[in-house]
Amino acid sequence: MNSPEPIRGAAPESLYEARKTVHNKRIDGPFRRFKWLVMLVTLTIYYVTPWLRWDRGPYAPDQAVLVDLANRRFYMFGIEIWPHEFYFVAGLLIMAGIGLFLVTSAVGRAWCGYACPQTVWTDVFQHIDRFVDGDRNARVRLDNAPWTVGKIARRLFKWSIYLLISMATGGAWILYFADAPTLLRDFVAGEAAPVAYGTVLILTFTTFALGGFMREQVCIYMCPWPRIQTAMLDEKSLIVTYKDWRGEPRGSVKKAEKNPDEFGDCIDCMQCVQVCPTGIDIREGAQIGCITCALCIDACDRVMKDIGRPRGLIDYATLEDCERETAGEPPRPAWKALLHIRTLVYLLIWGSIGLGLLFALGNRAHTDISVTPDRNPPFMLMSDGSVRNAYTIKLRNMQARPREMEVSVEGLPEGKFWTDKIGLEQADQAQRVRVDADATLAIRAYVIVPSGAKSQDFIFKVTALDEQGETDTSETLFNAPGGM
Amino acid sequence: MANKRIDQPTGTETVGHEWDGIEELNTPLPRWWLWLFYITIVWAAVYTVLYPAWPMISKGTEGYFGWTSRGQLAQEIDAVEASRAEFRTQLANLPVEQLQANPGLMGQAVAGGSAAFKVNCVQCHGSGAAGSPGFPNLADDDWLWGGDIKAIETTLTHGIRQPGDGATRLSAMPPFAGAFSPAQMNALVDHVLSLSGNGQSSAVGAQLYADNCVACHGAAGEGDRMQGAPRLNDAITLYGNSRDAIARQIQQPRMGVMPSWQGRLDPVTIKMLAAYVHSLGGGEDFVEAGPEPVTQADEQP
Numbered sequence A: 001m002n003s004p005e006p007i008r009g010a011a012p013e014s015l016y017e018a019r020k021t022v023h024n025k026r027i028d029g030p031f032r033r034f035k036w037l038v039m040l041v042t043l044t045i046y047y048v049t050p051w052l053r054w055d056r057g058p059y060a061p062d063q064a065v066l067v068d069l070a071n072r073r074f075y076m077f078g079i080e081i082w083p084h085e086f087y088f089v090a091g092l093l094i095m096a097g098i099g100l101f102l103v104t105s106a107v108g109r110a111w112c113g114y115a116c117p118q119t120v121w122t123d124v125f126q127h128i129d130r131f132v133d134g135d136r137n138a139r140v141r142l143d144n145a146p147w148t149v150g151k152i153a154r155r156l157f158k159w160s161i162y163l164l165i166s167m168a169t170g171g172a173w174i175l176y177f178a179d180a181p182t183l184l185r186d187f188v189a190g191e192a193a194p195v196a197y198g199t200v201l202i203l204t205f206t207t208f209a210l211g212g213f214m215r216e217q218v219c220i221y222m223c224p225w226p227r228i229q230t231a232m233l234d235e236k237s238l239i240v241t242y243k244d245w246r247g248e249p250r251g252s253v254k255k256a257e258k259n260p261d262e263f264g265d266c267i268d269c270m271q272c273v274q275v276c277p278t279g280i281d282i283r284e285g286a287q288i289g290c291i292t293c294a295l296c297i298d299a300c301d302r303v304m305k306d307i308g309r310p311r312g313l314i315d316y317a318t319l320e321d322c323e324r325e326t327a328g329e330p331p332r333p334a335w336k337a338l339l340h341i342r343t344l345v346y347l348l349i350w351g352s353i354g355l356g357l358l359f360a361l362g363n364r365a366h367t368d369i370s371v372t373p374d375r376n377p378p379f380m381l382m383s384d385g386s387v388r389n390a391y392t393i394k395l396r397n398m399q400a401r402p403r404e405m406e407v408s409v410e411g412l413p414e415g416k417f418w419t420d421k422i423g424l425e426q427a428d429q430a431q432r433v434r435v436d437a438d439a440t441l442a443i444r445a446y447v448i449v450p451s452g453a454k455s456q457d458f459i460f461k462v463t464a465l466d467e468q469g470e471t472d473t474s475e476t477l478f479n480a481p482g483g484m
Numbered sequence B: 001m002a003n004k005r006i007d008q009p010t011g012t013e014t015v016g017h018e019w020d021g022i023e024e025l026n027t028p029l030p031r032w033w034l035w036l037f038y039i040t041i042v043w044a045a046v047y048t049v050l051y052p053a054w055p056m057i058s059k060g061t062e063g064y065f066g067w068t069s070r071g072q073l074a075q076e077i078d079a080v081e082a083s084r085a086e087f088r089t090q091l092a093n094l095p096v097e098q099l100q101a102n103p104g105l106m107g108q109a110v111a112g113g114s115a116a117f118k119v120n121c122v123q124c125h126g127s128g129a130a131g132s133p134g135f136p137n138l139a140d141d142d143w144l145w146g147g148d149i150k151a152i153e154t155t156l157t158h159g160i161r162q163p164g165d166g167a168t169r170l171s172a173m174p175p176f177a178g179a180f181s182p183a184q185m186n187a188l189v190d191h192v193l194s195l196s197g198n199g200q201s202s203a204v205g206a207q208l209y210a211d212n213c214v215a216c217h218g219a220a221g222e223g224d225r226m227q228g229a230p231r232l233n234d235a236i237t238l239y240g241n242s243r244d245a246i247a248r249q250i251q252q253p254r255m256g257v258m259p260s261w262q263g264r265l266d267p268v269t270i271k272m273l274a275a276y277v278h279s280l281g282g283g284e285d286f287v288e289a290g291p292e293p294v295t296q297a298d299e300q301p
Helices: A030-051 A089-109 A111-113 A118-133 A136-142 A148-179 A180-189 A193-216 A216-222 A224-232 A253-258 A295-306 A319-326 A334-336 A341-363 B033-048 B069-093 B096-101 B105-122 B148-156 B182-195 B203-212 B243-249 B267-277
Strands: A065-068 A075-078 A079-081 A239-242 A312-317 A367-373 A387-397 A401-409 A416-419 A432-435 A438-451 A454-463 A472-479 B010-020 B022-025
Touching: A030 A111, A030 A118, A030 A180, A030 A454, A065 A148, A079 A089, A089 A319, A089 A341, A089 A454, A111 A118, A111 A224, A118 A136, A118 A193, A118 A216, A148 A180, A148 A193, A180 A193, A193 A216, A216 B267, A224 A454, A224 B022, A239 A319, A295 A312, A312 A319, A367 A401, A367 A454, A367 A472, A387 A432, A401 A438, A416 A432, A432 A438, A454 B267, B069 B105, B069 B267, B096 B105, B096 B148, B096 B267, B105 B267, B148 B267, B182 B203, B182 B243
Parallel strands: none
Antiparallel strands: A065 A075, A075 A079, A239 A312, A367 A387, A387 A438, A401 A432, A401 A454, A416 A438, A454 A472, B010 B022
């Protein structure tokens, strides 16, 4: 082999797929209108919730939904969660997870198609594109045009709108973590906490990047949820399907008029591809890029209507239905797809957790005592031969009002105690303390038992001295010389 | 012999060498990676000039900024001290016996005292302040020299049996080795034990006690805090309550010492320590023994 001629121009195989910008066309139809409605509802919830007020009396904030990290409280309308009740939040997250399973099992990727923030914000940004640069064809032309002053100005204008929306997104997020009117004023005046500015900065950047530029790539490459869903979907799942048995082979209207038996209903007008926000061709079948927003159904139905063919060439259907229809059987009503066993099982699990949480919420105590005995020294011999043990007691008053409480020692013969607030001379079997509204009070308790005490278990009991008279107990150990 | 060619499947040039049919593709480092590498070299060079870096014979280079980790620590300590300055001034100006009337200041003093205790006191008194034989328990209600916050501060400031400190707590129990016969010794130990209800006294023992011990320990063994004579009629003994321990303490008494902390710790830290020890559960209330405190007229003439 003597110096073979180098092969020039051989195209290397690349593993990288360059992104093709999606310029989705405007479409109107029932699903598009439903999408508008969902967008309106979700964005309204997101932007309005922090401004709702909820009266909790003078000792608690009046914001309806508030994650108060500084004071470690989570308020949601009439519910107040303390850190030790975080299992409610864990329960809600589990419900959210199973809720996604439930929705996927019943109606396929409806979350992806309508309610996912990535979908909603991408939709908003795509409407901004349309508003600034015109519909699909105009945008394609502008994209291919050289960078003139006009194009730069147009791009800067568009990006500044992106930026405003992104800032509003990040800005609204922080309002859930502090009193909204105060925080907004401080934020504008430059007096808010650095973490507020940092959070807004990060969320502005992520919204700008994910919603403004990455868009469908987030769904296709970054998000784990489509992958989980592909594992969950089966032949009974409702998906957006192109009915190839009806559409193939494709042919134009004219060709079909000449040879009516040769061609299917699809006239290859590409409308379904052009309106797709993720730029896929639904006729290739179910795929990870399909978020089931159903805009292609709107597009196809409109074309079918115009050329006088029945609607539903692209439609919500299960694969089972497709097979049935291919075999020539009549389609099943859509509600039947909702009722299959897996959906009902998810509904049952979801509902049981929800009911369990509601039950726990209704029955939770608002008074709590926890006791930690001193370990060093475990006991103290006093000069009269009596034995003293020291404890740190924490009393929780989870009501929005100050309460008197009685703490008592039970199951300890002759046991008395005093505290760091009440002197030795007032040592007694029970002591009254006042716990501030919505607060934890730590007291040092010194329990004394006359000489001859034995090590034994006993309980501290707290009784709220109000109408409800809630009680709680905590078992602990009294140490004495000689051990148990 | 360089024999470069383009490798067909990958479209990459080979380096031109071939060993038994095995060739290597020429895939150079990416430019951006190379530039980052050069930047790190420049960064390192600048760093060694600005910060301590090169070891020399006796010490390393100091760097243009003169930064040291020790200096940074000192700065951080200074910053913490500065943040506590106001509290320390308040505490310095407040007589220790008035500290309890000021719960906020008392709380801070107890916290500060707890930290100082762990550094200076746990060696003898134990981390829980429960002491051990020979080293007094600070959490019980038995005090040799007084358990109000002022007395505790005095003990801390001047120590116990410290030569060179005129105000130190000073007492000495004479050794009675050889003074009593074994029978007398037994009787005396019996009497001492009986004071705390642990045994039967006898006429001999009571007489011996009255002749030798009453002056300091009192007729009923109630002790005397003025001269640091321990109570004998309570359940607590510093050196043990066995017969042997009591006999040994009569014949060759052990007497502990405590450093005088004046000069080792600043007065504010001593106050904080006094507050902490007082808060352990056995602290007594301060009883004003001196003249009435001077009241200031707040009306201008």
